[in-house]
Amino acid sequence: MEIIRAEGVHYNYYNRFPALIDVSLEINKGEKFAIIGSNGSGKSTLLQILTGLLFPSQGRVFFHNNELSEKSLKEKDFLRFFREKVGFVFQDSDIQLFCPTVMDELLFGPLQLGLKKDEALARASEIMQMLNIENLKDRPSYMLSGGEKKRVAIGSVLTMNPEVLLLDEPTSGLDPKTQVFLLELILALNEAGKIIVIATHDLSLVDELQSRVAVLSEEHRIEKIGSAEEILKDEDLLLKVNLIHEHVHYHGQTAHTHIHSHYLFHKH
Amino acid sequence: MRNKIPPFLLNTPSSLHPERGGGKVSMSYIDKGIESFAGVLKEGYAQWKSASGKGFFYELDTRIKVVFWLFFILVVSLKKEILPEAGIFFTVFVILLVSRVNLVTFYRKVFLLGFIFGFLISLPSSLNVITHGKVIFPVIILPKAYDFWIYHIPGVIGFTAEGVSVVSMLTLRVINSLSLSFLILYTTPFPEIIKALKVLKVPDAFLIIISLTYKYIFIFARIVADMHLAKKSRLAGAVKSAEARDWIAGRIAFILKKTQLKCDDVFKAMIGRGFSGEIKLYQYQKITGRDWIFGFFLFALGSLILWV
Numbered sequence: 226m227e228i229i230r231a232e233g234v235h236y237n238y239y240n241r242f243p244a245l246i247d248v249s250l251e252i253n254k255g256e257k258f259a260i261i262g263s264n265g266s267g268k269s270t271l272l273q274i275l276t277g278l279l280f281p282s283q284g285r286v287f288f289h290n291n292e293l294s295e296k297s298l299k300e301k302d303f304l305r306f307f308r309e310k311v312g313f314v315f316q317d318s319d320i321q322l323f324c325p326t327v328m329d330e331l332l333f334g335p336l337q338l339g340l341k342k343d344e345a346l347a348r349a350s351e352i353m354q355m356l357n358i359e360n361l362k363d364r365p366s367y368m369l370s371g372g373e374k375k376r377v378a379i380g381s382v383l384t385m386n387p388e389v390l391l392l393d394e395p396t397s398g399l400d401p402k403t404q405v406f407l408l409e410l411i412l413a414l415n416e417a418g419k420i421i422v423i424a425t426h427d428l429s430l431v432d433e434l435q436s437r438v439a440v441l442s443e444e445h446r447i448e449k450i451g452s453a454e455e456i457l458k459d460e461d462l463l464l465k466v467n468l469i470h471e472h473v474h475y476h477g478q479t480a481h482t483h484i485h486s487h488y489l490f491h492k493h
Numbered sequence: 494m495r496n497k498i499p500p501f502l503l504n505t506p507s508s509l510h511p512e513r514g515g516g517k518v519s520m521s522y523i524d525k526g527i528e529s530f531a532g533v534l535k536e537g538y539a540q541w542k543s544a545s546g547k548g549f550f551y552e553l554d555t556r557i558k559v560v561f562w563l564f565f566i567l568v569v570s571l572k573k574e575i576l577p578e579a580g581i582f583f584t585v586f587v588i589l590l591v592s593r594v595n596l597v598t599f600y601r602k603v604f605l606l607g608f609i610f611g612f613l614i615s616l617p618s619s620l621n622v623i624t625h626g627k628v629i630f631p632v633i634i635l636p637k638a639y640d641f642w643i644y645h646i647p648g649v650i651g652f653t654a655e656g657v658s659v660v661s662m663l664t665l666r667v668i669n670s671l672s673l674s675f676l677i678l679y680t681t682p683f684p685e686i687i688k689a690l691k692v693l694k695v696p697d698a699f700l701i702i703i704s705l706t707y708k709y710i711f712i713f714a715r716i717v718a719d720m721h722l723a724k725k726s727r728l729a730g731a732v733k734s735a736e737a738r739d740w741i742a743g744r745i746a747f748i749l750k751k752t753q754l755k756c757d758d759v760f761k762a763m764i765g766r767g768f769s770g771e772i773k774l775y776q777y778q779k780i781t782g783r784d785w786i787f788g789f790f791l792f793a794l795g796s797l798i799l800w801v
Contacts, residue, residue: 241542273722276726278722278725278726279722298518299517299518300516300517300518301516301517301518301730304518304728304729304730305729305730308726308727308728308729309729312726313726315719315722315723315726317719319747319751320716320719320720320723321723323720323723323724323740323743323744323747324743325743333727334727334729337727337728337729337730338729339729347501348499348501351499351500351501352499354497354499355497355498355499367747367750381727382727383502385727386501386502386504413497413498414498414502417498417502417503418503419502
C-alpha cells in the first residue's frame with residue numbers, strides 16, 4: 226500500500242539554483258527507504274518536501290492520496306493528521322531542540338496532539354527508558370553531547386508515535402557505539418511497523434538497513450531506484466554519482482589504483 | 494532493543510483516514526516575521542548575483558566607484574538648482590545604460606523610495622501654511638483667515654508655486670542620492686564595497702568587524718529559518734501568540750549562546766592561522782590606466798556639474 230508519492234518534483238533555491246529536477250518516487254507501508262547521493266545532490270531538500278516543510282516549484286507530493294500543499298496544510302484537521310503521522314529528525318539536532326529541558330522536549334509533541342498530560346508523561350517516560358536518557362530529563366539541550374542530543378531529537382519525534390519516520394543523515398557525527406544503537410533502534414522501529422525514510426551518503430548504513438534505495442545524482446535527478454543489494458553492487462552507478470571514487474596507493478614500490486568507498490569496494 | 498520498544502509505539506496512530514477541513518490554521522505575525530527574516534538570504538544572494546555582472550561600471554575599480562559616489566553625493570547636497578540635479582540624474586542613467594543594468598528593476602526601487610521619502614514626506618511643506626507664496630492649487634477654502642498666537646491660517650489653504658518647486662527639488666535630490674547609492678549596490682558585491690572603504694581611511698579593525706557581521710547575518714538567518722522549519726515539523730495546529738513569543742524568547746537565548754560559541758571558534762581559527770593582534774587586509778591590485786581614465790572623466794564631470 227502506497228503511503229507517500231512524489232510526482233515530477235522540481236525545487237529551486239532562490240528561484241535559481243536547482244536542488245531537485247523531475248523527482249518521482251513512492252514509499253509503501255512498512256517500508257525502509259533510503260535516499261542516497263553525494264553532498265549537495267538534494268537529499269535533505271527532498272526529505273523536507275516529503276514532510277511538507279518545503280513545497281515543490283513544480284510537481285506534486287501525496288500522503289495517503291492527499292496532496293501536500295501550503296493550502297492543504299493550513300486545514301486544521303489535515304495538518305493534525307499529517308503531523309501526527311509523519312515525524313522528521315533533522316541532521317542538526319541543535320535546531321530541533323527548542324524547549325527548556327529534555328522532558329519538555331519529549332512532552333511538546335504529544336501535548337500538541339492534544340493528549341492528556343498523564344498519557345504524555347507516560348509516553349515520555351517510556352521513550353526515555355528506551356533511549357537510555359532518563360538521567361538527562363531535567364537537563365537543558367545545550368548541556369548535552371552530540372549523541373545525547375540525537376537521542377533526544379529522535380525521542381521528541383517518537384513520543385508523537387508517527388507512522389513515518391524520516392531521518393536526515395542520522396549517523397553523521399556520532400561515535401560508533403551511538404551509531405550501532407541508532408541502527409538497532411531504526412530496525413526495531415521498522416519491525417514495529419513504522420515506515421523509515423533516511424537520507425544519507427553512508428553506504429554501510431544502507432547495507433545494514435537493506436532498504437529500498439533511491440539514488441540522487443549530482444544533477445539533482447533520480448538516477449535509479451532499486452533494492453540495497455542491487456544498488457550497492459552497481460559500481461558504475463556509484464562512481465557516476467560520486468559515492469565511491471578511484472583511489473591510488475602503493476604496494477611497496479608499485480602504484481595501484483582501485484575503486485574505494487571507505488566501506489564496500491576495496492578489491493585488489 | 495526490540496524488547497524495549499514501548500507498547501504505544503506498536504499501535505497505529507489514531508486517525509486512519511485524513512479528515513479534511515476543520516477550519517484554517519492562521520499564520521501568526523511571528524511566523525510571518527520569521528519567514529521574512531529568512532528572505533534576508535534571498536536578498537543577499539540577489540545583491541551578490543546582480544552585482545557580479547559584466548559591463549562598464551561593474552568592471553571599474555571599487556575604490557574609484559566609492560570616491561565617485563561620495564563626490565557625487567556631495568554635489569547633490571550642494572547644488573540647489575534643477576539643471577545640475579538633472580545632469581546628475583542623466584549621468585547615472587547613462588552609466589546604467591552602458592553597464593547594461595536592468596533599468597526597470599533599478600528605477601522601480603529608486604522611484605518608489607524617492608516617492609515615499611522625498612515627495613510624500615515633504616509634500617505638506619508646499620502648503621501656503623508653511624511656505625508662503627502664490628497659491629496655484631487650492632485645497633481648502635475657509636470662510637475667513639484666522640490668527641492665533643504666532644500662527645496665521647489663511648482663508649485659502651493650498652499648494653504654492655514656491656512650495657511645489659521646493660518639493661520637486663527635494664524629491665529630485667532624494668532620487669539622485671538613491672540612484673547613486675543603488676548604482677554602487679547594483680554593480681559591486683557588498684564585501685568589495687567594505688574593502689574599498691579602506692581608501693577613505695576607515696580603520697582595518699572596523700572593516701573586519703563589518704565584514705564578519707555581514708557574513709554572520711546570513712549564517713544566523715539560515716539558523717533561524719531552519720529552526721522555524723524544525724518547529725513547524727512538530728506543530729499539529731495553530732500556536733497561541735503567547736506561546737510563540739515564549740518560543741522566540743527561548744530561541745533568542747539559543748542564538749545568543751550559539752553566537753558566543755561561534756565567536757570563540759572564529760577567534761581560535763584566526764589564532765590558528767597566525768593572527769597575532771595586527772589586522773592585515775588583502776591588498777587590492779593596482780588601479781589600471783583604464784580605471785584612472787574613467788575616474789578622471791567622472792571627476793571632471795562632477796566638477797563641471799558643481800561649477801554650473
